[in-house]
Amino acid sequence: MNNVLKISVYTMWDQMRQKSVYVLLGLSVLFIWIIRGCYDGGYSINGHMVDNTTVAWHISKIVFHLITGGMFLMVSMLSMKIFSRDQEDGSAVLFLSRSVFRWHYVLGRIAGTWLLCLIFMFILHATIVLTVWAKTGALISGYLSASLVCSVSLLFVIACVCLLSLFLPDFISALFTFGIFFVGFISDGGYQILNSDLLRSAGPAMTNPAPALWRVLYPKVFMVQAYADAIIGNSDFHNMGPFHPLLNLSFFILLILALLLAGFHRKEI
Amino acid sequence: MILLDCVTKNFGTFTAVDNVSYSIQKGESFALLGPNGAGKTTIVRMLLNFITPSSGKITIKGLPAADPESRRHIGYVAEQHRIPPYLSGLDYLSRHASLIGLSGQAAKGQIENVLEMVSMKGRERKKSATYSRGMKQRIGLGAALLGQPELLILDEPISGLDPIGIRDIRKIIETLRGQGVSIILNSHLLSEVEKTCDTAAILYRGKILIKDTISAIVKDHETLEDVFFRYIEKENE
Numbered sequence: 001m002n003n004v005l006k007i008s009v010y011t012m013w014d015q016m017r018q019k020s021v022y023v024l025l026g027l028s029v030l031f032i033w034i035i036r037g038c039y040d041g042g043y044s045i046n047g048h049m050v051d052n053t054t055v056a057w058h059i060s061k062i063v064f065h066l067i068t069g070g071m072f073l074m075v076s077m078l079s080m081k082i083f084s085r086d087q088e089d090g091s092a093v094l095f096l097s098r099s100v101f102r103w104h105y106v107l108g109r110i111a112g113t114w115l116l117c118l119i120f121m122f123i124l125h126a127t128i129v130l131t132v133w134a135k136t137g138a139l140i141s142g143y144l145s146a147s148l149v150c151s152v153s154l155l156f157v158i159a160c161v162c163l164l165s166l167f168l169p170d171f172i173s174a175l176f177t178f179g180i181f182f183v184g185f186i187s188d189g190g191y192q193i194l195n196s197d198l199l200r201s202a203g204p205a206m207t208n209p210a211p212a213l214w215r216v217l218y219p220k221v222f223m224v225q226a227y228a229d230a231i232i233g234n235s236d237f238h239n240m241g242p243f244h245p246l247l248n249l250s251f252f253i254l255l256i257l258a259l260l261l262a263g264f265h266r267k268e269i
Numbered sequence: 270m271i272l273l274d275c276v277t278k279n280f281g282t283f284t285a286v287d288n289v290s291y292s293i294q295k296g297e298s299f300a301l302l303g304p305n306g307a308g309k310t311t312i313v314r315m316l317l318n319f320i321t322p323s324s325g326k327i328t329i330k331g332l333p334a335a336d337p338e339s340r341r342h343i344g345y346v347a348e349q350h351r352i353p354p355y356l357s358g359l360d361y362l363s364r365h366a367s368l369i370g371l372s373g374q375a376a377k378g379q380i381e382n383v384l385e386m387v388s389m390k391g392r393e394r395k396k397s398a399t400y401s402r403g404m405k406q407r408i409g410l411g412a413a414l415l416g417q418p419e420l421l422i423l424d425e426p427i428s429g430l431d432p433i434g435i436r437d438i439r440k441i442i443e444t445l446r447g448q449g450v451s452i453i454l455n456s457h458l459l460s461e462v463e464k465t466c467d468t469a470a471i472l473y474r475g476k477i478l479i480k481d482t483i484s485a486i487v488k489d490h491e492t493l494e495d496v497f498f499r500y501i502e503k504e505n506e
Contacts, residue, residue, distance in 0.1 A: 006367055017355055090351025094361070094412075097317055097345045098368040099337040269319035 007108025079161040080170040146228035159256040188222035195238035216241030220248040276325030285311040287475035298452040300462040303472035344413030348425035354398035358408040369416040383411035402429035
């Protein structure tokens with residue numbers, strides 16, 4: 001276990017040596033700060049003026065999801081090269097020529113990448129909280145717990161991209177993972193829309209048939225996002241099937257990690 | 270110390286190592302000789318569990334090579350040793366020291382020692398991206414020497430080194446031999462092998478043609494190079 005920790009720290013440290021990480025973080029924080037102007041009033045719906053707090057509430061939620069989406073992209077870019085880069089630059093030999101189990105190495109690399117991205121995302125989400133607070137005086141702490149919920153999805157992305165990168169070219173493995181997201185987005189997004197309060201209030205004509213089994217069992221990245229949204233708004237969450245999306249995603253993460261460890265065990269260094 | 274028992278490695282239909290068996294005793298300085306593609310590096314990679322044998326068994330100090338514990342007292346220098354370009358030589362050595370379990374003053378002291386031994390003192394804080402191939406080899410050797418290894422695996426350690434570097438490495442090997450460290454040396458430079466090793470095996474197309482002490486292999490008025498070519502030519506007939 002000690003080696004897992006050491007390799008995690010090395011992984012985070014190596015990424016943090018790159019100036020681009022700080023530049024990206026700085027630009028993202030700046031972007032979130034700049035769009036605070038959108039939180040001001042001046043919006044009207046059906047002729048009624050919308051107050052600042054409501055505007056800030058909705059826009060900050062959109063920004064929250066945009067940040068998470070951006071983090072999915074960033075984390076897939078970071079994870080797709082973990083093994084191929086280590087093979088090329090001698091890092092894999094550095095670790096594995098010592099008394100380090102292969103699973104130590106794999107888990108250390110994944111944990112380090114995840115922790116770094118989790119911290120990065122948390123800082124950005126915390127910036128939203130501070131910006132909304134500064135602008136409206138409302139402190140919405142739900143964003144922070146929602147951020148931690150979204151970090152489970154980040155771990156899923158890392159594990160998935162790493163597993164696929166054992167068999168596919170790096171970029172294709174990231175693309176394939178986004179394909180998995182896209183299918184979930186259509187399936188779970190459709191379900192969320194059909195169960196939205198707006199459509200439900202449309203009347204009994206709107207019937208919502210039970211979803212197919214594959215949709216219930218499919219990796220619930222989008223549903224985790226919807227759950228995070230429900231945490232922020234302290235609203236009802238419409239789950240699909242008997243399993244909570246966090247449970248569903250945790251199962252897939254464990255399954256993918258098991259396949260990854262088995263696959264990497266046979267990998268030639 | 271090391272036992273290879275009927276080890277074979279196939280890459281698809283190509284047999285890189287063919288039913289190789291030999292053992293290396295503690296304190297033995299053993300050279301693996303052979304032309305390019307003979308299977309020398311494949312054997313080294315199997316010893317370090319970078320690849321697994323298709324059949325046969327490899328044990329190091331009684332432990333299977335797949336057990337990371339078997340690598341606890343092994344130092345390894347790869348042919349064209351690669352160091353992550355964003356690390357300095359010092360960072361690289363520190364990571365090795367940490368993975369071995371050295372920390373604090375013990376790690377610092379050993380790193381200083383090996384930097385002195387491989388003549389990299391004063392250049393250890395530069396990024397490895399700025400190092401020449403020979404400097405990387407030296408840092409790689411330094412990393413291999415950390416933790417007082419009982420077995421040193423050197424895969425073409427002098428490739429890319431200047432004559433001074435070659436002499437330095439020869440001296441280090443001689444010192445380690447004196448300390449009872451077992452050495453496996455893969456090399457094309459037969460004259461170097463003759464100077465530094467006790468035993469040698471000639472490997473050709475994945476098979477061991479001969480394994481014995483160098484004094485037994487090399488007859489009167491012959492060099493190791495003569496013997497090497499005699500065996501290879503005989504095999505080609």
